[in-house]
Amino acid sequence: AQTVTQSQPEMSVQEAETVTLSCTYDTSESDYYLFWYKQPPSRQMILVIRQEAYKQQNATENRFSVNFQKAAKSFSLKISDSQLGDAAMYFCAYRRSQGNLIFGKGTKLSVKP
Amino acid sequence: GAVVSQHPSRVICKSGTSVKIECRSLDFQATTMFWYRQFPKQSLMLMATSNEGSKATYEQGVEKDKFLINHASLTLSTLTVTSAHPEDSSFYICSAQPSGIQETQYFGPGTRLLVL
Numbered sequence: 001a002q003t004v005t006q007s008q009p010e011m012s013v014q015e016a017e018t019v020t021l022s023c024t025y026d027t028s029e030s031d032y033y034l035f036w037y038k039q040p041p042s043r044q045m046i047l048v049i050r051q052e053a054y055k056q057q058n059a060t061e062n063r064f065s066v067n068f069q070k071a072a073k074s075f076s077l078k079i080s081d082s083q084l085g086d087a088a089m090y091f092c093a094y095r096r097s098q099g100n101l102i103f104g105k106g107t108k109l110s111v112k113p
Numbered sequence: 114g115a116v117v118s119q120h121p122s123r124v125i126c127k128s129g130t131s132v133k134i135e136c137r138s139l140d141f142q143a144t145t146m147f148w149y150r151q152f153p154k155q156s157l158m159l160m161a162t163s164n165e166g167s168k169a170t171y172e173q174g175v176e177k178d179k180f181l182i183n184h185a186s187l188t189l190s191t192l193t194v195t196s197a198h199p200e201d202s203s204f205y206i207c208s209a210q211p212s213g214i215q216e217t218q219y220f221g222p223g224t225r226l227l228v229l
Contacts, residue, residue, distance in 0.1 A: 033216050043151075043204060045220035052216070091156060098170075099210055100147045101218070103156045 002027045004094050006104035013082045014112050020067075021077045021107050023092030030054075033095040034068070036077045039106070040088040048090070051075065079109075087111045115141050117209045119221035126197055127229055134192045134224045136207030142187035143209035147218065148180075151204040160205075163190040187212065197228040 003026045013019035025034070036048040051059045051068050058066050063080045079086055089108050093101040116139040126132050136146055144165050149157040161182050162170040169182035181193040190209075194201055204225050208218040 042222070043206075044222050045157075045206065045208075050216070095216065098162060099145055099215060099218070100159045100162055101157075101208075102159075105156045 002029075002094050002096060002102050004092055004102050004104040006092050006107050008107045009105070010108045010110070012110045012112060013079070013086075015082055015084060017082055018078060018080045019082055019109065021079075021090050021092075021109070023075045023077070023104055025073050025075065025092070025094050027073070027094065029097065032097075034066075034075045035093040035095065035101065036064070036066070036075075037091045037093060037103075038086075038088045039091060045091075049077065082111050084111050084113060115139075115209075115211065115219045117207065117219045117221040119205075119207055119224050121224060122222065123225045123227075125227045125229065128198055129196055131193055131195045132197055132226060134194075134205055134207075134226075136190045136192070136209065136221050138188045138209040138211075138219070141209070142212045143190075144187065144212040145210040146184060146190040147208045147210070148182065148190075148192050149206045149208070151206060151223075153204075157206060160192075194226065197226070199228045202226055202228045 005024045032053045034051045038046045049061045067076045089106045091106045092104040118137045120135045146163040148160045151157045160175045163182045163184040165184045171177045184190040206223040207221045210218040
């Protein structure tokens with residue numbers, strides 16, 4: 001069975017600085033998708049970034065980028081130029097072959113002005 | 114962009130009653146929808162996978178007779194919590210996978226259920 005581990009329950013970053021959220025996973029599959037979702041206080045799940053395992057190039061979406069290390073089964077999220085609106089819970093997720101997502105326990109990110 | 118709605122957004126009910134939650138994909142068809150549950154300060158846990166025109170697949174530990182799922186059309190899945198008890202109080206979130214696009218799913222805004 002696949003598992004997703006986020007070892008940082010809480011993180012804090014100064015506005016305009018950079019922060020990295022960690023995520024590791026375990027799977028025996030060779031092709032899969034990984035995601036980072038943001039959940040603000042409204043609790044609406046918002047897709048931040050997606051990585052396809054067969055692609056070696058790390059995904060990037062504006063200020064958000066990932067460091068995908070397939071052999072190490074690591075999938076960290078880097079947020080550059082942090083903004084107050086980035087404060088939220090961040091969940092790392094693995095897409096199972098059945099289609100559903102397995103989520104990590106989340107990291108609560110605070111952004112200090 | 115693709116939009117998924119849930120209704121109601123919040124519901125309070127008495128213990129022993131049943132509650133129905135709707136999940137609709139507004140601008141796309143979804144052969145598959147997923148129902149998750151999120152307890153306070155915890156992560157999302159999959160309850161069941163809903164497939165249009167067939168029986169839902171439940172995760173281990175989820176009572177299928179208590180959490181009834183119906184996916185009667187390509188845009189609507191419903192979750193009915195039967196004989197609700199206070200321990201069923203939670204945040205229920207659905208997601209919809211566009212037909213033919215397996216790597217993407219869109220989340221609804223969630224439904225907060227409080228059972229008194």
